[in-house]
Amino acid sequence: MRTLFKTSYDTDINLFRDWSQARWYLALLIILVxxxxxxxxxxxxxxxxxxxxxxxxxxxMMLVGQTGQASLGHAAFLAVGCYANVLLxxxxxxxxxxxxxLCGLIAxxxxxxxxxxxxxxxxxxLAIGTLAISILMDDLIVVAAPLTNGVIGLMTPSxxxxxxxxxxxxxxxxxxxxxxxxxxxxVLAYRNILRSPxxxxxxxxxxxEVSAQAxxxxxxxxxAVAFGISTAITGLAGALIGYFLTTFNNETFNIIISxxxxxxxxxxxxxxxxxxxxxxxxxxxxxxxxxxxxxFIGNLTGGGSVAIPGLESALFGMxxxxxxxxxxxxxxxxxxxxxxxxxxxxxARRDMFRRQRSYLKTERMR
Amino acid sequence: MSLLExxxxxxxxxxxxxxNKVSFSVEEGEVFALVGPNxxxxxxxxxxxxxxxxxxxxxxxxxxxxxxDRPSHEMARLGIARTFQNxxxxxxxxxxxxxxxxxxxxxxxxxxxxxxxxxxxxxEERRHREAVEKVIDFLxxxxxxxxxxxxxxxxxxxxxEMGRALAIEPKLLLLDEPASGLSVEETQDVAFWxxxxxxxxxxxxxxxxxxxxxxxxxxDRVLALADGKALALGTPHEVQNxxxxxxxxxxxxxxxxxxxx
Numbered sequence: 001m002r003t004l005f006k007t008s009y010d011t012d013i014n015l016f017r018d019w020s021q022a023r024w025y026l027a028l029l030i031i032l033v034x035x036x037x038x039x040x041x042x043x044x045x046x047x048x049x050x051x052x053x054x055x056x057x058x059x060x061m062m063l064v065g066q067t068g069q070a071s072l073g074h075a076a077f078l079a080v081g082c083y084a085n086v087l088l089x090x091x092x093x094x095x096x097x098x099x100x101x102l103c104g105l106i107a108x109x110x111x112x113x114x115x116x117x118x119x120x121x122x123x124x125x126l127a128i129g130t131l132a133i134s135i136l137m138d139d140l141i142v143v144a145a146p147l148t149n150g151v152i153g154l155m156t157p158s159x160x161x162x163x164x165x166x167x168x169x170x171x172x173x174x175x176x177x178x179x180x181x182x183x184x185x186x187v188l189a190y191r192n193i194l195r196s197p198x199x200x201x202x203x204x205x206x207x208x209e210v211s212a213q214a215x216x217x218x219x220x221x222x223x224a225v226a227f228g229i230s231t232a233i234t235g236l237a238g239a240l241i242g243y244f245l246t247t248f249n250n251e252t253f254n255i256i257i258s259x260x261x262x263x264x265x266x267x268x269x270x271x272x273x274x275x276x277x278x279x280x281x282x283x284x285x286x287x288x289x290x291x292x293x294x295x296f297i298g299n300l301t302g303g304g305s306v307a308i309p310g311l312e313s314a315l316f317g318m319x320x321x322x323x324x325x326x327x328x329x330x331x332x333x334x335x336x337x338x339x340x341x342x343x344x345x346x347x348a349r350r351d352m353f354r355r356q357r358s359y360l361k362t363e364r365m366r
Numbered sequence: 367m368s369l370l371e372x373x374x375x376x377x378x379x380x381x382x383x384x385x386n387k388v389s390f391s392v393e394e395g396e397v398f399a400l401v402g403p404n405x406x407x408x409x410x411x412x413x414x415x416x417x418x419x420x421x422x423x424x425x426x427x428x429x430x431x432x433x434x435d436r437p438s439h440e441m442a443r444l445g446i447a448r449t450f451q452n453x454x455x456x457x458x459x460x461x462x463x464x465x466x467x468x469x470x471x472x473x474x475x476x477x478x479x480x481x482x483x484x485x486x487x488x489x490e491e492r493r494h495r496e497a498v499e500k501v502i503d504f505l506x507x508x509x510x511x512x513x514x515x516x517x518x519x520x521x522x523x524x525x526x527e528m529g530r531a532l533a534i535e536p537k538l539l540l541l542d543e544p545a546s547g548l549s550v551e552e553t554q555d556v557a558f559w560x561x562x563x564x565x566x567x568x569x570x571x572x573x574x575x576x577x578x579x580x581x582x583x584x585x586d587r588v589l590a591l592a593d594g595k596a597l598a599l600g601t602p603h604e605v606q607n608x609x610x611x612x613x614x615x616x617x618x619x620x621x622x623x624x625x626x627x
Contacts, residue, residue, distance in 0.1 A: 009495040012462070013488060189481045196480035196487055197466075197473040197494075203459050204467045211454035214416055215534065216442025216471035225477065271458065 015191060032180055036173035045244075048176045050277075050284040051183045052240045057268065057276030058190055059234030060261050065271035066199065067226035068206030070123060073114075073130030074234050074261045076137035079253035081107040081235025082242035086154050087147065096159045100239055107235020108228045115227035119220050134258040141250035153249025156242045168243050179240060186233055190273055193229065202226055256313075263316065267323050269332025278331035282319065287312055329353075367430050369394040369570050370415070370538060375424035377410060377594075384410045386594040387424070392538070397564050397571045399581045401605070402591035403614060408574040409451055411591075412540050415572075416441050416448050428538070442471040445537035449527045449544065451574075455515045461526050462511050465501055468533025469494040501529045505559065521552050528559070532567075539563060541573040545580050553580055560584045578606065590614070 004011070004018060016022035036044055060074045085103035088094045094102070118129045141148045148154065159166040159178070166174045193199045201222045204212035209219050242248050260283060268279025290312055327334050333353075341348040368391035377385040385407045392398045400408045413419045415426060417438035426433055428444055436444070447468075456464050472494065475487045502508055505525050510518060515526065524544065531539055544560070545553040557580055563569045564584075575581050581588060582602035590597040590605050592614035598605045605611055 009492050010488075012495070013491050192481055192483035196483065196491070197470055197475060198477060198480050200459075200463055200467050201470060203463065204456050204470075207456035207458055208454045210418070211450060211456070211530075212467070213418075213439045214442065214448050214450075214454075215467050215530070216439055217467070218437075218439045 013195060015188075015195075029184075033177070036176055041172055044172055044176055046285060046288060048172070048179050049244060050280050051176075051179045052237055052244055053264065053280035053284045054277045055183055055186050055240065056234055056237035056261060057265050057280050058186055058273060059230050059232075059237055061230075061265050061271070061273070061276045062190065062193075062202075062233060063226050063230035064262065065265060065275065066194070066206065067202040067223065067230075069223060069226065070127040070262075071130040071230075072127050072255075072258050072262060073133035073137075074231070075253040075255065075257035076133045077107045077111060077231040077234040078238030078241060078257065079137050079141065079250075080110050080231070081238030082248060082253070083141070083148055083154070084235065085239035086156055086242060089157055090154075091147075095161075097161055100236070103239045104232045104236040107238065108232030110235075111231025112224050112228040114231070115224040119223040119227075131255070131258070134255045138250050138254055149249070151249055151251075153247055153252070154242075155247050156245075159243060168246060175243070182236065182240070186236070187273060190233075198222075198225065260316070263320050265330075267320060267330055269330030269335075272332045274332040274335070275330050278335070282331070283316075286316060286319075290315060368392060369429060370572070371425075371427040372411070372415070373425045373427070375411075375414060375421045375426060377407075377414060377419055377421050383594050385414065385421070388591070388594070388596050389424075390589050390596065390599060392570060392572055394537075394570055395564065395568060396586040397560060397573065397584050399585035399588045399602070400572065400574045400591060401576070401578070401581060401588055402597070405593070406591040406614075407594040408591055409542055410594075412448060412542055412572075412574060415540060416446060442534050442536075445534075446540065447531035447534040447536035447538070448540035449524075449531050449542050451542040451546070453520075453523050453527055455523055455527055455530070457516045458514065460512050460514055461507060461518070461529075462498065462502075464515060464526055464530050465498040465533045466494055468501075468530040469497060471534055472497075497535070498533055501532045504532070504562070505529045521548055524548060524552075525555075528556075532563070532569075536569060539569050539571045541571060541575075543574055543576065545575060545577045553577060556580065557583050578602075582606070 006012065011017070016025065035047060039047065056074075056078060059077070060071060063069050063071050063074075081103045084106040085099050088099035088102055089096065092099075114130075114133060118126055121129050142150045144150075156168075158168070158170075159175070161178075164174070165171055166178045168175050193202075201212065201217045204215060204217050205219055205222050205226075212222070213219055238253070241252075245252065264279035264283045265275055266279075267282055268277065269275030294308075294311075323330060329336075337353055340352065370392040372391065373389050374387050375385055375389070376383065376387055388407070388411065390398075400411060402408055410419065414421055415433075417433060417436065417440075420434070428446065433441070433444065441448075456467060459467075473490075475490050479487050502511060505528065507522075507525060507529060510522055510526070515523060518526070524547070528541065528544060531541075541560070545556050548556065560571055560573065561584055564571055573581070573585065585602055587600065588602050588605040589599045590608065590611045592611075597610045597614060598608035600608070
């Protein structure tokens with residue numbers, strides 16, 4: 001067991017707790033960087049998919065995990081980001097290096113616009129309100145067919161930055177590295193927000209709106225900012241999903257994706273960056289795991305592969321139920337428990353993480 | 367000029383008159399207590415001063431200016447801090463983070479430099495931390511600095527909430543039952559702290575409290591309320607022996623029987 005002796009306020013401000021923690025993340029980073037040399041095309045594609053979903057996960061995490069505002073409409077902002085990115089390139093002829101940040105900005109502005117009518121809503125009402133956005137976006141894409149090509153959909157052009165091609169198929173390793181860099185930048189920005197006054201204002205709004213207000217936090221504006229940052233990150237992820245799939249239409253970002261995004265961060269662990277990554281691993285790799293399991297069982301029984309429709313959704317639902325019942329803090333919560341067990345070995349106790357009943361809250365005003 | 371003037375304030379909830387034409391003023395540097403039986407309108411007055419409720423008539427002035435045209439989240443910037451009767455802390459955050467939220471009104475950084483975490487933001491963070499550490503030292507919260515609120519006992523939470531209000535560096539501190547649910551020793555601590563807040567920090571305190579020992583020990587003036595109406599205003603001793611106050615608490619005013627408090 002190690003004890004950290006803090007000698008400066010900066011220990012609590014820095015990105016990493018100490019050198020030993022920084023070393024672990026450095027090791028992880030090196031593994032991620034050299035991954036294209038060891039993985040075949042298929043698994044490298046899957047890894048890219050995981051990273052993209054992790055960005056999307058961080059997007060919705062900022063709103064749901066950090067600010068405590070439920071959203072069932074985030075697929076709409078994947079769509080906004082994806083369409084904005086492609087249209088900026090095709091219609092305005094902007095290069096990727098400009099269209100990509102701009103599509104995040106557009107998705108962010110769309111989020112702020114959505115926040116204005118919805119910040120007064122709470123809990124289930126907010127969930128339903130945002131759910132409507134997700135449904136509306138589907139129709140909106142069809143209605144705006146002259147721009148979006150409706151149900152036929154659009155194709156993403158290949159990425160070229162300063163003459164270097166990052167094509168999703170021809171140069172998958174470069175595309176992977178590009179996604180990795182974007183992921184790292186988002187993680188850095190996310191961490192920076194969390195360790196600054198804004199991140200604390202988010203947590204304040206999440207845990208008690210009344211006292212956030214009494215502390216001088218403008219609750220409505222803070223929620224709007226949270227919506228904006230969240231949807232901006234989601235928009236970036238949407239653009240990358242567009243590149244990953246190469247074609248997309250109104251069905252690509254449907255309501256199921258919205259729900260999946262929310263489930264993803266719950267399974268991963270609400271309120272942590274780790275949670276977004278763990279959830280992304282589950283959501284991106286589950287279809288592959290199912291396919292492999294199906295082949296395995298097919299081989300065992302001697303028959304061909306068995307196809308069970310809806311298996312993926314059913315398994316996903318089952319995993320969610322198991323987590324809500326046995327590990328509400330998600331995969332990250334389990335990870336922290338296992339880590340603590342080894343850190344304190346042999347002094348870890350079973351009830352160390354038992355949650356205390358919370359005390360009565362004052363009646364909410366207004 | 368008084369620091370806070372409450373003038374003829376009335377608030378109704380449907381047919382219930384929660385606060386009925388209450389007027390008082392609080393001078394700078396004093397400890398002012400609000401007492402009264404349950405439902406007298408004490409906490410409602412707090413919610414009026416912190417702008418959670420709008421009065422139907424009357425005016426509330428802070429440093430000579432009416433605050434009725436300002437939203438509640440601006441009260442902290444004006445220098446009005448408060449605690450809550452039932453504790454409203456940020457449960458999924460550490461004590462340190464809770465206190466740092468109190469520094470929100472001193473936030474100088476903007477979204478763009480926070481995202482980049484520029485050296486300016488880092489310096490600001492250090493400055494906030496220093497201010498918060500002073501509060502931690504003042505309230506002896508060092509042991510709990512990195513503990514999550516969700517795991518803390520009630521008494522500590524009460525103190526943390528007071529600390530969070532102090533981190534605002536207020537001119538006026540509203541304490542809503544700071545000693546309710548505390549042990550005798552903890553209540554004594556609160557008495558000393560209120561004394562120090564007034565004398566060392568120069569902060570004016572308005573306090574709602576049922577514990578008359580605490581009230582008479584620390585407060586300069588007391589306002590007794592019952593059924594939304596002001597009954598008596600004066601020193602703790604005067605108010606405790608005021609016939610109307612005795613009537614409100616005991617029910618009958620018999621001059622032959624002196625109530626010993």
